[in-house]
Amino acid sequence: MRRHYIVAAGLVAALLLTMPFAREATGRTEALLPAYAAATGVLEIMTAALLFALYNVQRSRALLILAAGYLFSALMVPVWALSFPGVFTALGIDFGAQTTAAVAALRRLGFPLFVLGYAFASGTSAAGRFTGVAVFKTVLLVSAGAALAVGFILTHQDRLPAFMRDERHINDIWLLVSYTGMALYVAGIAVLLVRRRSPLDIWVSLVLFSLVIELMLISFLGGGIRLSIGWWAGRLYGLTAASIVLAVLLFETTGVYARLSATIAAERRARQNRLTAMEALSASIAHEINQPLASMITNADAALRWLARSEPRLDRVEDALHRIVADGHRSNKVVAGIRTMFMKGAQERAEVDLNALVREAVTIAGTEARFEGIAIELELADALPPIIGNAVQLHQVLCNLIENGIDAIKSAHDRQRLLVIRTGFGAYGELHARVADSGTGIAPGMAERLFDPFVSTKPGGMGMGLMFCRSVIEAHGGRIWATANQPRGAVFHFSLPAAILPRDTAEQEP
């Protein structure tokens, strides 16, 4: 954001600096005009091309309109320069006294209209699949329109309004163009800043602002005197602002493309990972269900055999039945876990309060913790922004991490029995949660593999819990990792992107 203000402030400072000299005439500076015109034309054509390219990627009709505006403006430049009195006299060109001003008026009023079109059309994405055709049509349409307008001006010289008193001085009627232009610029800036859907909106409003400064210098402070210091200064400032905007646009476009290709690569990788993870997961689930099943069958067989003995051992039968019940509960837990993972609506997202999730998970796990004499401490940051996510899955992640922590503390008998759960912000403003236990800690070399399927450090553990946690957190655009706790134990961290406020959600649509 700051960059916009710097450019805007620079423009204002330049305006103030130029103000005292604005009306002073310069010598025969017409010679510089072709250079200025060429620079402006190239700049605008490049901007238009860039916007067309952006449209190809993002398919937002607004971009197409803005690109058309730049193209239109660029097409007017050569006509304006060619018709400028005293510049191309050597070529024997004379378009009459009013042509230049008429072209300038057309360009000055036309461009903000396109920008307004852009500001209002924004958000509607083009339906057609053939963006190339749309671009082609737009270019054709704008060129034809420009040609028609120029043709009209050239053929109706005598009926053009008398903008110019002589070669260098304007008539009052030009002020009509200036006021209308001013009004259009300000309106455009207002609409863009109010709707502000993307960084591009702000840069375009900056372009309009530079045009305001330019027009102020040319028409008012410079007294409308052509080739005065104010007149030239206005144009040069406008040119500078336009180049800065083009540079920013270039920068952001390459950024968009870089992000795009990175996303595609990441997508491919993720798909590959998902495939292998799915294979591992299905094997893992099969095992996880098979294990209590095998145990149940063996227990039942054993019970039958204890009953069939000549002196039935009912105590052993009872033990076996108890184990069957426990195994049944265990397999039910597995099934419940799978259901949370694949449940219909696993993709459903809503605003979720991380602190509320933590409290809820702690309530559930709290009973076991109290039973085991483990204290759970909460250090929850105030005023955390919401996250966009699936509450059921994230709840399961927290439950898994808390259960793991409790298990780790349980297996480390004689130590301080404390589980600390903390929420807060990460280095980049993302939300960060950590579950720190005073348990046995992580064996060296295990930290990397902990989240892989089948990797477990618990007796009878399948290594599914942390893998589930990782897939959920990564599906939410976050990261999960483990570190060592001081003086002992382990810390499991995860970070999740904070929900972006709705106003800025149109990131992908500049």
Added chain:
Amino acid sequence: MNEPSAVFVVDDDPSILASLESLLSSEGHKVLTFESGTAFLAARRPDLPACLVLDVRLRGSSGLEFQRELVRSGIHLPVVFITGHGDVPMSVSAMKAGAIEFLLKPYRDQDLLDAVHNGIERDRARRAEARQMAELRERYAAMTPREREILPLVASGLMNKQIAVNLQLSEVTVKVHRAQIMQKLQARSLVDLVRFADRLAADHARDHTRA
């Protein structure tokens, strides 16, 4: 169970461990359970004919690795593998390393009990064989160098006269040695003697390759 025996179970899943303990002891087996291979190795185990029931998937090292470790450390227990996800290469490699059975979870109880029974019988036979071999070695140790020289010649079917010529002894001396050999090895017939000689030769060969 006419003679005492034991079953060792190694599985990192406590509930499987408990169920196997119950099933095997319902059939009168003496069962010892271990949650890991290391626990098994560290424990003092009864010196009885025994069988080892082993889960393929163990924490730390796999059951297959543990089986190889047992072979390396000279523990010759018959192994019955149980697994949730056995594939052919895995079972082949287990059988090659000396497993007697490879059972898929959930297995039929009779299959497991049969496999364990076979394992124990096999271990019993191996132990008996080892005991006999030890006795035989003791008897052999009591023989004089001359007698040890004559034994393979007798076993190869040479007559006393031929042996006497070979070793440049008198036939009577050979006869006396031969009687001594028969007596020291407690061989009742020539056939017994030949068998003992063969086993001793094989044992020597094994000692040689091991060294």
